[in-house]
Amino acid sequence: MNTASALPMLQVQQLSTGLGAEGPEILSAVDITLNSGEVLGVVGESGSGKSLLALSIMGLLPPAISVRGGQVFLQSQNLLQLQAPALRALRGKAMAMIFQEPMTSLNPVMRVGQQISEVLRWHRSLQGEAARQESIALLQRVEMPDPQRQIDAYPHELSGGMRQRVMIAIALAGRPRLLIADEPTTALDVTIQAQILELIRKIQRDDGMSVLLITHDLGVIAEMCDRVAVMYAGRVVEQGTVMDIFDRPAHPYTRGLLASRPKIAAGANWLCTIEGTVPAVGQMGGGCSFAPRCKLASPDCAQRPALREVGPSHLAACVTPFERMSDPRAQTP
Amino acid sequence: MTNRASFFRRLLSNRSFTIGAALVGLVLLLALLAGYIAPFDPLKGNFRARMMAPNPQHWMGTDQFGRDILSRVLHGARISLQIGFMVALITAASGVLIGATSGYFRRLDGPIMRLMDAFMAFPSIILAIAISSVLGASVVNVVIALSIAATPHTARIVRASVMVVREMEFVEAARALGAGHTRILLRHILANAMAPLMVRMTYVFAVAILNEAVLSFIGVGPPPPAPTFGAIIANGRDFIVAAPWITVAPGLAILLSVLGLNLLGDGLRDVLDPRMSVNTR
Numbered sequence: 001m002n003t004a005s006a007l008p009m010l011q012v013q014q015l016s017t018g019l020g021a022e023g024p025e026i027l028s029a030v031d032i033t034l035n036s037g038e039v040l041g042v043v044g045e046s047g048s049g050k051s052l053l054a055l056s057i058m059g060l061l062p063p064a065i066s067v068r069g070g071q072v073f074l075q076s077q078n079l080l081q082l083q084a085p086a087l088r089a090l091r092g093k094a095m096a097m098i099f100q101e102p103m104t105s106l107n108p109v110m111r112v113g114q115q116i117s118e119v120l121r122w123h124r125s126l127q128g129e130a131a132r133q134e135s136i137a138l139l140q141r142v143e144m145p146d147p148q149r150q151i152d153a154y155p156h157e158l159s160g161g162m163r164q165r166v167m168i169a170i171a172l173a174g175r176p177r178l179l180i181a182d183e184p185t186t187a188l189d190v191t192i193q194a195q196i197l198e199l200i201r202k203i204q205r206d207d208g209m210s211v212l213l214i215t216h217d218l219g220v221i222a223e224m225c226d227r228v229a230v231m232y233a234g235r236v237v238e239q240g241t242v243m244d245i246f247d248r249p250a251h252p253y254t255r256g257l258l259a260s261r262p263k264i265a266a267g268a269n270w271l272c273t274i275e276g277t278v279p280a281v282g283q284m285g286g287g288c289s290f291a292p293r294c295k296l297a298s299p300d301c302a303q304r305p306a307l308r309e310v311g312p313s314h315l316a317a318c319v320t321p322f323e324r325m326s327d328p329r330a331q332t333p
Numbered sequence: 334m335t336n337r338a339s340f341f342r343r344l345l346s347n348r349s350f351t352i353g354a355a356l357v358g359l360v361l362l363l364a365l366l367a368g369y370i371a372p373f374d375p376l377k378g379n380f381r382a383r384m385m386a387p388n389p390q391h392w393m394g395t396d397q398f399g400r401d402i403l404s405r406v407l408h409g410a411r412i413s414l415q416i417g418f419m420v421a422l423i424t425a426a427s428g429v430l431i432g433a434t435s436g437y438f439r440r441l442d443g444p445i446m447r448l449m450d451a452f453m454a455f456p457s458i459i460l461a462i463a464i465s466s467v468l469g470a471s472v473v474n475v476v477i478a479l480s481i482a483a484t485p486h487t488a489r490i491v492r493a494s495v496m497v498v499r500e501m502e503f504v505e506a507a508r509a510l511g512a513g514h515t516r517i518l519l520r521h522i523l524a525n526a527m528a529p530l531m532v533r534m535t536y537v538f539a540v541a542i543l544n545e546a547v548l549s550f551i552g553v554g555p556p557p558p559a560p561t562f563g564a565i566i567a568n569g570r571d572f573i574v575a576a577p578w579i580t581v582a583p584g585l586a587i588l589l590s591v592l593g594l595n596l597l598g599d600g601l602r603d604v605l606d607p608r609m610s611v612n613t614r
Contacts, residue, residue: 063439092511099509104502109524118520119510168509234497 007075009178009210010034010057015070017056024281026065026275028234029054031307031315034178035226037208039201039253040243043257044231045144049275050214054180057212058097059087074178093123095178101187103162106155112139113151113165119295123174138169142199160170161192168197168199178328179204180212185220197224218261227313230254234280235287236307240314248317253290343604350600356593364410373401375408375560384576394578397416402582409560410586416476416561417590420541421534423480426489429523429530431484432491437499437518446492449485451470457482459546465553472555479544483537490533494526496568501525528605535598539591544585562587 009035017027027049027326034040042050055061059079072079074094079087097104107115114133120126126134132151139147142165155163164184171179176236181200185193201224204211213224221228223241230238230244230253238251249255254276276293288294307317317327347564361371371392373379378398385395393402435445452460465478496503499522507521542562548554549563550610557564564585569579 040458042612050482060505060508088511089511090511095507097506099506101502105506107503107525110520118512118516122511167506170506174510312456 005196009036009038009075010035010212011071011073013071013073015053015056015072016068017052017061017065018068019065019281021066025068026234027056027072028280030231030234030236032229032236034210034238035210036210038226039204039213039224041225042212042214042226042231043216043218043221043228045216045257047233048231048236048280049196050216050231051182052234054097054182054212054214058091058095059178073267092119092171092176093175095175095180097180097182098102098167098171098184100183102167102188105167106163108155110154111151112153112155112158115150115166116170116202117321119170120175121165123304134173135169138173139166141172141203142169143195144169159194160188164188164192164196168196168203172203175207176209177214178210181214182214182323184217186217193220200224202259211329230257233280235289235317236282236315237290237308237318238270238314238316240311240316244311244314248311248322250310251290251318251320252294252296254259254316256293263267274304302317317322339577340604342476344600347604349596350604353593353596353598353600356589357597358416359576360410360590360593362412363407364414367404367407371401371407373406375400375405376558384572386576387578391545394576395406396565396576396579397572402565402579405560405565406562406586408581409562409565409583410590412472412555413560415543416472416479416545416555417538417594419476420479420483421538423476424483424537425530425534425561427480427484428487428491428533431527432488433495433518433523435488436492436495437514437522442492443512446489451487452481452485453486453489457486457540458544462547462551462553466550470556472559475548475554478548479541480565482544484507484538484577487530487533487537490529491526494529498522498525518550532598532602532605535594535601539594541589542587542594546583 012030015027015030016025020024024294030049032040032042032053040055044050052061052065056067057079059082061067064228067080070080074090075333077090079090082090104222106112113132116138117126118130120131120134135149138153139151144150144162144165144234150158151328155166159167164306166274179200184200185196186284188196197220203209212218215221225242228239229236230245230251238245238249240250245254246258249258253274258272259272262271274293279289279292286304287302288297288305294301298320305317305319307315310316310321351586378400379395380399382391382395385391385396385399387394391401391403393406395401396405398604431445431449435442455463461478461482464481465474468474470475502522504517507517512521544564545554545561546563549561550567552567555561557568565583568578569576573580
């Protein structure tokens with residue numbers, strides 16, 4: 001699909017971030033790889049550092065949080081070494097981001113068309129009528145009903161789903177190679193969710209764009225992604241293809257996540273859960289951060305397990321990958 | 334479009350806004366037309382008509398030089414409103430510049446705001462008196478003095494609303510699309526932080542009229558014989574028992590202007606920020 005090179009679109013290597021210079025670590029040696037033209041899902045529960053990972057890639061970390069180490073490569077460019085103006089030129093052009101809340105991600109005092117044209121002006125030097133026509137084309141692309149009229153709408157006149165379409169149109173305006181979507185459907189109705197995901201998938205296929213999709217919804221992952229990275233407490237605990245993750249989960253946490261999906265089948269009136277909660281930032285010990293909640297924990301888990309290959313391009317950070325636990329569903333009354 | 338139309342509809346159905354706007358409009362109209370409707374020359378005395386009580390010829394009486402008070406008040410409104418308007422405009426500009434810089438660039442916030450605190454430590458009228466006595470008495474200097482005195486509070490208000498908007502998600506979204514600081518500050522933050530400033534401007538306008546009167550009264554305002562509300566009152570204070578009309582007329586003019594502006598500001602605030610509104614109807 002991609003003719004440029006065999007380099008991955010995005011490569012995050014050993015990225016660590018922390019609160020200030022001395023404070024606790026939040027992301028801890030995160031490794032992810034997103035190949036060209038691929039959709040990589042990042043899944044994990046709240047507080048696992050998914051969104052922070054996205055912000056670190058974009059260079060938009062809040063001032064209180066700083067990068068401690070590691071590298072972020074966008075193809076051959078090391079983003080962490082770029083000066084602010086160079087990074088700003090990449091944002092919106094080489095990489096764009098869609099946020100979770102379509103209700104608040106648009107400027108309430110600017111018309112939809114102005115907000116799209118703004119990006120066209122910065123990144124593609126389109127002005128006036130050319131920018132307007134291109135904005136209408138973009139709205140058409142995101143399947144906005146009646147784009148000729150909606151281009152002059154203010155955000156408050158649009159529904160949540162339509163606003164998210166506008167957000168996608170804005171993100172596409174600079175023709176990015178990498179799209180980061182941070183829980184793009186969490187705030188939407190289920191029916192709209194499906195439409196928006198379908199739209200992202202379609203655009204991704206048409207353009208051969210690379211997408212980093214952040215979500216806590218395994219259903220979204222199964223539907224959308226080629227490969228998946230599972231995050232837990234600021235670390236990547238498993239990375240592999242969708243098949244690997246769903247059929248051959250190696251890490252106990254991944255298995256726990258899969259088991260805790262609600263099922264309608266065969267009289268399952270009991271929700272499986274993973275006991276305990278994610279350790280608070282700064283409360284993580286030196287070992288495996290999942291060990292306190294893991295039924296398979298052994299003294300070996302006091303050493304932090306590295307991400308290692310457990311199958312072809314399937315990585316897991318566990319000392320006992322694939323070990324079967326007794327099926328939690330069997331224990332439910 | 335519908336948005337804008339409904340905004341004006343809500344403004345017009347707000348009683349305090351409409352009364353305020355009517356008062357301000359009336360004063361403004363009289364000031365603009367002063368040259369045509371004033372029955373006499375505001376500067377020219379008439380020795381045969383000194384200290385006359387209100388009568389059919391001189392509706393508001395005359396002063397010790399026989400100058401027509403009504404004509405002086407009408408022309409005075411011109412200067413006083415000009416001063417108020419200029420002060421509101423300059424204060425808004427400097428307040429936005431200082432407040433936005435301070436609210437947006439965290440590193441500059443401390444130093445700038447401590448400096449503003451230092452200004453705010455003085456009561457603004459004392460500050461204005463000090464500045465204007467250093468600069469000398471003239472209309473321009475009064476405007477400068479009153480603007481400097483009103484800027485710190487205005488900057489603080491702008492800073493506060495900039496800090497609120499700065500943290501909103503669409504600002505981060507704009508940043509994620511490659512917007513630079515200037516762009517974000519102007520189009521995305523300031524455009525969404527204007528409401529408190531607009532209300533503040535009506536208040537600064539009103540206070541400037543009042544403070545100009547104070548400055549003139551103690552003799553550091555625009556030099557005589559220029560008629561301003563304050564100058565006319567200052568001139569009449571020696572005769573307040575014998576000829577109270579000299580002070581009452583400009584006093585009423587100040588009352589009407591300031592009341593009108595305050596009502597206007599209240600109405601504007603109620604419509605711009607419905608959560609703050611006190612239901613008076």
